[in-house]
Amino acid sequence: MSKTEAPAIEGWFTMDRERPHLLGTRCKSCQNVFFPKETSYCRNPACNGTDFDEIELSRTGRLWSFTNNCYAPPEPFVADDPFEPYAIAAVELEAEKMVVMGQVTAGVSVEELEAGMEMELVLETLFEDDDNEFLVWKWRPTAAAA
Amino acid sequence: MAHEVAILGVGMHPWGKWGRNFVEYGVKAAQDALADAGVDWRDVQFVAGADTIRNGYPGHVAGATFAQALGWQGAQVASSYGACASGSQAIATARAQILAGLCDVALVVGADTTPKGFFAPSGGGDRSRDPDWLRFRLVGATNPVYFGLWARRRMELFGATEEDFARVKVKNSRHAVHNPNARFPKSFTLDEVLASPMVSDPLRLLQICATSDGGAALILTSMEYARKHTADPVTIPAVSNVTPKYPNQLIEMPNFATDSGAGLSVPDVPFRPSIAKYAYEQAGVGPEDMDLAEVYDLSSALELDWYEILGLCKEGEAEKLVRDGDTSVGGRIPVNTSGGLGAFGEAIPAQAIAQVCELTWQMRGEAGGRQVDGAKLGITANYGLFGHGSSVIVKK
Numbered sequence A: 001m002s003k004t005e006a007p008a009i010e011g012w013f014t015m016d017r018e019r020p021h022l023l024g025t026r027c028k029s030c031q032n033v034f035f036p037k038e039t040s041y042c043r044n045p046a047c048n049g050t051d052f053d054e055i056e057l058s059r060t061g062r063l064w065s066f067t068n069n070c071y072a073p074p075e076p077f078v079a080d081d082p083f084e085p086y087a088i089a090a091v092e093l094e095a096e097k098m099v100v101m102g103q104v105t106a107g108v109s110v111e112e113l114e115a116g117m118e119m120e121l122v123l124e125t126l127f128e129d130d131d132n133e134f135l136v137w138k139w140r141p142t143a144a145a146a
Numbered sequence B: 001m002a003h004e005v006a007i008l009g010v011g012m013h014p015w016g017k018w019g020r021n022f023v024e025y026g027v028k029a030a031q032d033a034l035a036d037a038g039v040d041w042r043d044v045q046f047v048a049g050a051d052t053i054r055n056g057y058p059g060h061v062a063g064a065t066f067a068q069a070l071g072w073q074g075a076q077v078a079s080s081y082g083a084c085a086s087g088s089q090a091i092a093t094a095r096a097q098i099l100a101g102l103c104d105v106a107l108v109v110g111a112d113t114t115p116k117g118f119f120a121p122s123g124g125g126d127r128s129r130d131p132d133w134l135r136f137r138l139v140g141a142t143n144p145v146y147f148g149l150w151a152r153r154r155m156e157l158f159g160a161t162e163e164d165f166a167r168v169k170v171k172n173s174r175h176a177v178h179n180p181n182a183r184f185p186k187s188f189t190l191d192e193v194l195a196s197p198m199v200s201d202p203l204r205l206l207q208i209c210a211t212s213d214g215g216a217a218l219i220l221t222s223m224e225y226a227r228k229h230t231a232d233p234v235t236i237p238a239v240s241n242v243t244p245k246y247p248n249q250l251i252e253m254p255n256f257a258t259d260s261g262a263g264l265s266v267p268d269v270p271f272r273p274s275i276a277k278y279a280y281e282q283a284g285v286g287p288e289d290m291d292l293a294e295v296y297d298l299s300s301a302l303e304l305d306w307y308e309i310l311g312l313c314k315e316g317e318a319e320k321l322v323r324d325g326d327t328s329v330g331g332r333i334p335v336n337t338s339g340g341l342g343a344f345g346e347a348i349p350a351q352a353i354a355q356v357c358e359l360t361w362q363m364r365g366e367a368g369g370r371q372v373d374g375a376k377l378g379i380t381a382n383y384g385l386f387g388h389g390s391s392v393i394v395k396k
C-alpha cells in the first residue's frame, strides 16, 4: 500500500510534483514579496499594508552559494540512519531579488555545484511515518534534470 | 568625549566544558572584576545581566540571579537577551544608566553552561511558527551551514582558498597559547587544520567554533568615579546595537530567505558594515585609528568578512591581510589577540563582554605574551541571530 504524500509544512509550496513553486505573499500596497509568507503587517518600513496576495515564487534561480551537512543535524531534523551527507543551496531568484535556502536534491554533492549555475525547485521526501510521506522543497541543478 | 564611561574592572571565568551551574562562572568573573576595580560589591548600584536561554527560565533572569548569588544588596537590575549580542546589550544598558547620571557604578555580567554538540533550538515540541525550529526541521540548517554558505561565497567572489581559512585558525591558535582563559590554548599547524574532518564544506571541524561554558564581567563607572581610583582609566566611547535596514539582502540565521529587494533601493550600508559604522561615528574615530580588533569568528572564514566589514581593508583584500601576517600580534592591525571564538568557543551571554575584557587588558599592557605594543584604541564586533548588531569601542 503506498503512502499518502503530504507537505512537511502546510502552505509553503505547491504540491505539484512536476513543477512545484514556493508560495509567498505580496503586499497589496507596496508590492513587496515575502517568503515565508507575511500575512499580517507589511515589513517594509515605508508601508503600512495589511492586505496580501498569495503568490508563486520563481521556480528557477542562480546558485548564490552552497555547502553541505557532513554530520546529521540535531532534532527536530529527522535524520536517516545511517546518515548520508547532503548539500544545501542558497539560490538567488532574479525577479524577487531574494536568496532562498533549501536542501539540494539527494545524490548531488558539492563537487557537482558551482556558483551561478541554474537551479530549479523540486519536491522530495523529508521524512516518513507509517501512513505519510512528508515532502519538502529542494533545489536541483537544472542541467541534472535530463 | 561626551559619551564615555570607564572600565574600572574586568574579570573572566576560564572557558571550558566544566559542566557546572553557569551562575558559578558569572560570580567568579564578577568577583574578579570587583577585585580588579578595587570596588566593594555593596557599592555597586546597578547590575546588568546578559541572559542564557539554555538553562531554563532565561538565565533564571540573569541580572538578579547574579545579584542574589553575590548577596542581595538592593542594587537596581536589568537583564538582556539578544542572542550573541546579549553581552553588548547589557553593556549598553549599564552605560546608559551611568551617562544619564542615574548611577556611578555598574556590574555587567554574563555566563553560560552549554550542551554538547551543535546548537539546536531550545525546547521541544512542534513549533512550526518558530523560524529557529523550522530551519532545523525542514533544511537541517545548523549554524555551520550558514557559516559554510558565507565561506563558499568568499571563495566564489574573492578567490579565497581553504588554506586562507586555515591560516586564520593557525594565527588565532598562536595567540591563544598565551591566554590563560582560552579553552584551547594549543597552537595548530596549517596541515592539522586542513586534516580535520569536513563539517560544512568548505569548513572543517577546527575552523568552526565550539560551544563552551564560561563567564565574563565588567565594572563600568562614571568618568568622575573612575578618576578617584585611577588617573588614566580605559574607557568605552561607543556601543553599537544596530538592527538591519530593510531590505536585508544577506541570508542570516535563522532565516530561510533574504528580504526581497525587488523594486526597492537597497540600504547604502548593509547590516554588518552598519554595526561598525555606527560605533565609529559615535566615538568620532575611523578604522584607520584602530590598533587592534576582537571579532566574532564563528568560523575562521567569517573572520575574513569582519576585516572588510570593520574597514581594516577593502573588500576582497582580507585574504591578503592574513597571508601577510598583518592581523597577527606584531602585525599592522592584530585581530583576535585573545585567540577568538576559535580558541574559546561560544558562551553566548559572556562573549561580547569577554571581547571587552581582552581589549581592556591590551590597553593596560597586561596581555602578556599576546600583548600588542602601545594599544590605545580597539573595536569589538559581534552579532546575534534575529538581527542583533554588537560592537564596542575601547579606548585608552
Ligand SMILES: [Zn+2]
Residues within 6 Å of the ligand: A027, A028, A029, A030, A031, A032, A042, A043, A044, A047, A048, A049
Ligand atoms: Zn507593503
